[in-house]
Amino acid sequence: MPGKNIYSDFSREQLCEEQQKLTEIYGEYKAKNLKLNMTRGVPCKEQLDLSDEMLKIDLGGTGEDIRNYGGLLGTDSSREMFRDLLGAESIDEIMVFGNSSLAVMHDCITRSMLFGVYDGATPWSKLDKVKFLCPVPGYDRHFSICEYLGIEMINIKLNPDGPDMDEVERLVNSDPSVKGIWCVPKYSNPDGITYSDAVIKRLANLSPAADDFRIYCDNAYIAHDITENGDELTDIFAELKKNGKEDLLYMFASTSKITYAGGGICALCAGAKNINYISSKVFIQTIGPDKINQTRHALFLKDKAGIKAHMAKHREILKPKFDAVARGFTQNLGGTNLARWTEPNGGYFISLYVPDGCAKETIALAAGLGVALTPAGSTYPYKKDPDDANIRIAPTFPPVSDLELAIDALCVCVKLAYVRDKLKLI
Secondary structure (H helix, E strand, O other): OOOOOOOOHHOOOHHHHHHHHHHHHHHHHHHOOOEEEOOOOOOOOOHHHHHHHHOOOOOOOOOOOOOOOOOOOOOOOHHHHHHHHHOOOOHHHHHEOOOHHHHHHHHHHHHHHHHHHOOOOOOOOHOOOOOEEEEOOOOHHHHHHHOOOOOOEEEEEEEEEEOOOHHHHHOOOOOOOOOEEEEEEOOOOOOOOOOOOHHHHHHOOOOOOOOOOEEEOOOOOOOEEEOOOOOOOOOOOHHHOOOOOHHHHEEEOOOOOOOOOOOOEEEEEHHHHHHHHHHHHHHHHHHOOHHHHHEEEEHHHHHHHHHHHHHHHHHHHHHHHHHHHHHHHHHHHHHHOOOOEEEEEEEEEEEEEEEOOHHHHHHHHHOOEEEEEEOOOOOOOHHHOOOOEEEEEEEOOOHHHHHHHHHHHHHHOOOOEEEHHHHHOO
């Protein structure tokens, strides 16, 4: 079987020979009856175990009565923890909720549909068209919210330093129907890109045609380094304040991949005007959040330094997994001209780019071997990858031995999908 050969240079005879050999190898993997799942970025058991001591903490002595109703904005201690992590100046710019930042994002957009972004603003549901800019590839659940609520999504190319700001500025500054942009500024899902200083400053200097435009900044991986010297992210909130534009930002973060995915807490960081407006609407939804869990987290994690120390333990678990994926791709696909992949310094995902038109077929072949991956197209609005090339790899949950096996099998599928596609065209 040709090794580090450039597949695009193969003759028809070589392709036919390669297809036969790959089909035999595929059959050998199929006989193993694999059941390997890399569909979502789920913490593994070892990561979750790191937070078990939190359940034993004495919750007394905070000076807050956490057992009763009330405390709509969250406990002072949990707001202070997120203030430190997110770089806010005051806890007046922080609101703490339950375990799901995705639910808070959904509520923010639904609230805008029903009531508008601020007092007196036109509800989006009364407008002819509402558009969101979506850097791609991106997070499928962001796109699902927009699609569910009938918001038109516009693809924005994600460059190695962040979204194409020429295009972002052109659309935001000229089109009043553009009401938002999704951003995962540190270790973006799935490419693992961290926005550059220049990109952050340009985002912070937008002059939207719509006065109800907001930057929906999902800072899901703000503390999730998998290398000792992780990426540095410029503080977008501080940059916005320099320009007198702090009201443009909604920033979201959570502990779901820090403590317990199903039992964490999350925060919204925004200017005081936004917090006041949002809390006036949330007041109708709830009498107060789970302050017991908020207090538990604040006592366990304490502050930004405490979170960083805790995430160093996660790094010891996750780095070997990310290394295993990179090693497998290099050994199996290096030198073939069949694929490229990201090697991020943090986050939860790796992007694999296969030849155009081959992602769906590759994922289908992998499924036939018992290797489950995120469906093709999921990292694009409407589940339509225009190139059918991006495959999101989620390496966090399986043990290293399973990952190594899954990646080896996946690489066979990449090669077989390409060879089959190439033979159709010759």
